[in-house]
Amino acid sequence: xxxxxxxxxNDPHTLDKHDPANVTNPEHAEHHIVGPATYLGIFAILMLxxxxxxxxxxxxLGIFTAPVALAIAVTKAVFVVxxxxxxxxxxxxxxxxxxxxxxxxxxxxxxxxxxxxxxAWGQW
Amino acid sequence: xxxxxxxxxxxxxxxxxxEHPFYQKHHFExxxxxxxxxxxxxxxxxxxxxxxxxxxxxxxxLYRNWYYxxxxxxxxxxxxxxxxxxxIVLIGSSLTMAMAVxxxxxxKQGALVMYxxxxxxxxxxxxxxxxxEYKEKFELHHVPGASxxxxxxxxxxxxxxxxxxxxxxxKTQIYFSLYFAMTxxxxxxxxxxxxxxxxxxxxxxxxxxxxxxxxxxxxxxxYWHFVDIVWIxxxxxxYLINRH
Amino acid sequence: xxxxxxxxxxxxxxxxxxxxxxxxxxxxxLLSWLLTADHKRIAMLYLxxxxxxxxxxxxFAGMVRFELLTPAGDLMAADTYNKMFTMHGIxxxxxxxxxxxxxxxxxxxxxxxxxxxxxAFPRINLLSWYLYLGGGFFTLASLVLxxxxxxxxxxTPLSTxxxxxxxxxxxxxxxxxGFSSIFTGLNFIVTIHRMRAPGMTWFRLPLFVWSNYAxxxxxxxxxxxxxxxxxxxxxxxTVGIGVFDPAxxxxxxxxQHLFWFYSHPAVYIMILPGFGVISEVISTFSRKRVFxxxxxxxxxxxxxxxxxxVWAHHMFIMGVSNYSALVFSLLTMLVAVPSAIKxxxxxxxxxxxxxxxxxxxxxxxxxxxxxxxxxxxxxxxxSLGMDIHLTETYFIVAHFHFVMxxxxxxxxxxxxxxxxxxxxGRMYPEGMSKFAAVTTFIGxxxxxxxxxxxxxxxxxxxxxxxxxxxxxxxxxxxxxATVLGVGYMLPLLYLGWSLKYGAIAxxxxxxxxxxxxxxxxxxxxxxxxxxxxxxxxxxxxxxxxHKTEKEVTTVG
Numbered sequence: 001x002x003x004x005x006x007x008x009x010n011d012p013h014t015l016d017k018h019d020p021a022n023v024t025n026p027e028h029a030e031h032h033i034v035g036p037a038t039y040l041g042i043f044a045i046l047m048l049x050x051x052x053x054x055x056x057x058x059x060x061l062g063i064f065t066a067p068v069a070l071a072i073a074v075t076k077a078v079f080v081v082x083x084x085x086x087x088x089x090x091x092x093x094x095x096x097x098x099x100x101x102x103x104x105x106x107x108x109x110x111x112x113x114x115x116x117x118x119x120a121w122g123q124w
Numbered sequence: 125x126x127x128x129x130x131x132x133x134x135x136x137x138x139x140x141x142x143e144h145p146f147y148q149k150h151h152f153e154x155x156x157x158x159x160x161x162x163x164x165x166x167x168x169x170x171x172x173x174x175x176x177x178x179x180x181x182x183x184x185x186l187y188r189n190w191y192y193x194x195x196x197x198x199x200x201x202x203x204x205x206x207x208x209x210x211x212i213v214l215i216g217s218s219l220t221m222a223m224a225v226x227x228x229x230x231x232k233q234g235a236l237v238m239y240x241x242x243x244x245x246x247x248x249x250x251x252x253x254x255x256x257e258y259k260e261k262f263e264l265h266h267v268p269g270a271s272x273x274x275x276x277x278x279x280x281x282x283x284x285x286x287x288x289x290x291x292x293x294x295k296t297q298i299y300f301s302l303y304f305a306m307t308x309x310x311x312x313x314x315x316x317x318x319x320x321x322x323x324x325x326x327x328x329x330x331x332x333x334x335x336x337x338x339x340x341x342x343x344x345x346x347y348w349h350f351v352d353i354v355w356i357x358x359x360x361x362x363y364l365i366n367r368h
Numbered sequence: 369x370x371x372x373x374x375x376x377x378x379x380x381x382x383x384x385x386x387x388x389x390x391x392x393x394x395x396x397x398l399l400s401w402l403l404t405a406d407h408k409r410i411a412m413l414y415l416x417x418x419x420x421x422x423x424x425x426x427x428f429a430g431m432v433r434f435e436l437l438t439p440a441g442d443l444m445a446a447d448t449y450n451k452m453f454t455m456h457g458i459x460x461x462x463x464x465x466x467x468x469x470x471x472x473x474x475x476x477x478x479x480x481x482x483x484x485x486x487x488a489f490p491r492i493n494l495l496s497w498y499l500y501l502g503g504g505f506f507t508l509a510s511l512v513l514x515x516x517x518x519x520x521x522x523x524t525p526l527s528t529x530x531x532x533x534x535x536x537x538x539x540x541x542x543x544x545x546g547f548s549s550i551f552t553g554l555n556f557i558v559t560i561h562r563m564r565a566p567g568m569t570w571f572r573l574p575l576f577v578w579s580n581y582a583x584x585x586x587x588x589x590x591x592x593x594x595x596x597x598x599x600x601x602x603x604x605x606t607v608g609i610g611v612f613d614p615a616x617x618x619x620x621x622x623x624q625h626l627f628w629f630y631s632h633p634a635v636y637i638m639i640l641p642g643f644g645v646i647s648e649v650i651s652t653f654s655r656k657r658v659f660x661x662x663x664x665x666x667x668x669x670x671x672x673x674x675x676x677x678v679w680a681h682h683m684f685i686m687g688v689s690n691y692s693a694l695v696f697s698l699l700t701m702l703v704a705v706p707s708a709i710k711x712x713x714x715x716x717x718x719x720x721x722x723x724x725x726x727x728x729x730x731x732x733x734x735x736x737x738x739x740x741x742x743x744x745x746x747x748x749x750x751s752l753g754m755d756i757h758l759t760e761t762y763f764i765v766a767h768f769h770f771v772m773x774x775x776x777x778x779x780x781x782x783x784x785x786x787x788x789x790x791x792x793g794r795m796y797p798e799g800m801s802k803f804a805a806v807t808t809f810i811g812x813x814x815x816x817x818x819x820x821x822x823x824x825x826x827x828x829x830x831x832x833x834x835x836x837x838x839x840x841x842x843x844x845x846x847x848x849a850t851v852l853g854v855g856y857m858l859p860l861l862y863l864g865w866s867l868k869y870g871a872i873a874x875x876x877x878x879x880x881x882x883x884x885x886x887x888x889x890x891x892x893x894x895x896x897x898x899x900x901x902x903x904x905x906x907x908x909x910x911x912x913x914h915k916t917e918k919e920v921t922t923v924g
Contacts, residue, residue: 033229034222043219050211050359054204057364069360077353084222084349091160093561094167101171104589105178107676112182112625115680115692116189123690151486151563153899161488161562168554172592179596179626183611186622268609295617301609305600 032089147337166343191295198299199365207363217246218352231334384872390890405490411476421463428456433846441833449832450517457520469641480884483565488558503545510537524612524623528604553587567902579644582672586633594630628679636675642779652880653729654721657907660713667706674703700750727801731782738774762823789873808855814848
């Protein structure tokens with residue numbers, strides 16, 4: 001069988017968000033389709049960021065080398081998350097989930113590094 | 125209220141009484157619920173990936189802090205141009221993957237297949253370049269293990285490079301361990317992704333994802349973008365520590 | 369109103385029969401079980417397998433206690449003894465405690481408790497079980513190949529450089545079992561968020577669901593860090609990457625940061641589902657709603673959150689900076705608060721309740737006493753000055769066994785007994801089960817209380833020999849272990865017996881609230897004849913009284 005047929009009943013695009021069968025979209029998030037224009041725009045921004053980070057690595061920024069590189073990378077990642085991964089148009093739950101992931105990662109890094117950094121402070 | 129025992133057939137409605145799309149599983153009430161659940165599940169899986177890579181980033185952060193000079197020297201042996209090309213290629217593959225999701229949503233089957241294939245091609249280019257880079261590292265004896273050679277770092281052939289004392293030069297092995305571990309785990313995730321993309325191309329050509337059943341493409345897109353984000357961090361952290 | 373001192377309400381045994389159609393007899397054949405998507409069947413598969421691994425872990429415990437009968441290391445070589453306690457820890461933690469309540473009771477009950485037909489991802493649920501078996505397989509492989517003796521904590525550089533036992537095989541086992549855990553947690557989170565029946569709001573959920581939800585969050589966020597720690601140990605052992613090797617510039621403590629980042633939340637992963645069981649059982653056998661529902665629900669989530677902030681209290685003597693130790697010690701004091709909140713709320717649930725002492729309730733009382741002691745000793749250990757003397761002694765061993773065995777295992781047994789009639793349709797013999805529960809309690813105290821004393825007096829853990837003055841307490845402990853073993857063997861026997869000869873339980877032998885008690889025992893594969901519309905709060909005994917007028921429909 002090479003073709004799939006589908007019934008249009010209960011098609012999510014036709015199902016009323018107030019239909020009682022729609023039990024679990026309590027936030028009634030609109031299903032937003034992101035188009036090619038947006039994607040191309042974001043791609044351009046990401047390319048800009050890539051060039052920028054290479055240029056920045058060639059500049060004598062001293063102790064700011066790492067923060068600048070990370071800031072650019074974080075900005076690029078934010079664009080990917082918001083637009084390529086549609087989080088800007090997603091439910092609060094998804095946004096919270098993404099935040100929880102990065103929060104937990106930051107706990108791992110910050111609390112471990114605080115041990116390493118404070119070792120140099122001596123006994124008391 | 126029911127004071128007779130129901131027969132089995134009364135309990136389980138015969139298939140077809142409640143019509144729903146072929147792709148809706150029986151334990152879901154609506155396709156929207158299924159789609160939301162699948163998306164949420166994929167995000168939770170990506171959380172585990174954040175924490176998995178997170179451990180490696182933690183190790184990297186520590187040792188870059190401790191052995192900065194070794195990390196600089198190690199980083200400078202990587203090819204900036206190959207890394208840059210790979211970054212552009214991978215972000216490009218994210219673009220084509222995002223376009224594939226769009227094509228599935230607007231039910232353009234030809235475009236969907238084209239974008240999925242483009243993503244595969246770009247992914248293969250990335251892995252091809254990575255293979256070239258790895259091969260070079262093998263040849264230069266920069267692979268951690270018994271054959272690791274630090275002479276390049278103690279007496280650099282490139283005059284612009286700073287020579288390292290022997291004990292710091294030895295620490296370049298930690299840099300390369302993290303380089304191979306992080307890019308290796310990343311590449312492993314890409315290989316799995318490429319395998320799944322091949323499956324999706326086959327099914328897309330049969331028309332499966334242009335029926336309203338977008339969620340597999342959508343959720344795979346999330347996975348692919350995540351792999352891209354990891355690389356967005358790996359590129360400056362591994363290649364661009366100090367390039368001036 | 370009967371004045372009997374039990375609330376058990378069984379159907380007339382002369383005419384009672386099991387429902388003609390239920391999830392057990394719906395399909396036949398081994399493959400229908402091995403390839404099932406039904407969360408209830410998967411739960412039973414898990415119950416069967418974790419029982420097997422519990423016996424294995426118990427065997428290792430027996431070996432440890434047997435050796436410790438005498439001060440000299442005369443039963444086995446030191447390395448062999450190291451293998452015994454290592455395998456005991458690994459099997460009991462990863463193959464028993466972590467999956468115990470979530471994979472058996474959680475899998476079985478969560479969809480029913482929220483009014484759903486199954487978990488969100490049934491096939492991933494089945495995959496979880498196979499991954500669990502994979503972890504079990506590699507553990508057995510490691511055992512057969514000669515075992516591993518690093519301690520369950522795999523401390524580097526011992527595990528990476530100084531031992532040539534089967535570390536990588538065991539690490540693989542834990543890696544695979546970890547994914548089993550991750551997928552179970554993922555499944556629960558999505559299910560609880562997205563599959564609740566109409567009217568089942570968050571604050572109408574049974575507290576069992578809240579506890580498993582909090583544990584699932586920790587499974588998803590914490591386990592991957594253990595995975596990467598294990599991968600790095602494997603790479604260090606094979607390739608020699610140097611990431612934990614001081615000679616190459618690595619820091620062994622980095623492993624411990626990554627390891628304990630998971631392994632501390634892991635102890636909450638293990639206990640939280642047990643807390644959930646306690647809430648359900650204590651309410652039922654006090655005939656009263658849980659006091660302070662919101663506080664208990666939020667305290668579960670608080671434990672999940674704070675549990676991620678305290679891991680270095682396992683590393684106080686390992687070389688972390690004093691400032692860092694100070695911060696972690698303070699946070700450890702804070703994390704005790706939500707657990708204490710629960711104990712207080714359970715105590716107030718009991719107050720002015722109509723308490724009866726069926727077997728699950730006996731286990732609950734045992735839990736409350738033993739977990740409180742264990743938890744308080746945890747606070748002692750969180751204090752830096754105390755920890756320097758008490759860590760790596762038998763005080764720690766006693767502490768975690770009080771919370772894990774006196775706490776979690778008792779909660780697990782409480783849950784198994786409480787929901788046994790629902791899962792199997794049969795009642796277990798009450799007299800025998802009460803005897804087993806009391807035996808377990810006495811055996812436990814005899815085994816582990818002396819360990820607090822002997823640890824405080826200075827006996828180190830993980831040593832196969834000890835100074836002669838500790839022998840009396842050790843003999844007491846081993847004697848207690850024997851009693852404890854009897855207490856654990858009895859349920860295996862009478863629960864098995866009950867499958868064929870137990871009384872027919874009917875739908876709601878405990879007259880409990882909760883959606884699972886409003887359907888037949890054992891349930892249908894689809895759980896509900898029609899999806900319920902929920903209008904009542906959790907633990908609403910008035911609603912139950914009103915509902916009991918209507919008969920629950922049974923198929924058959």
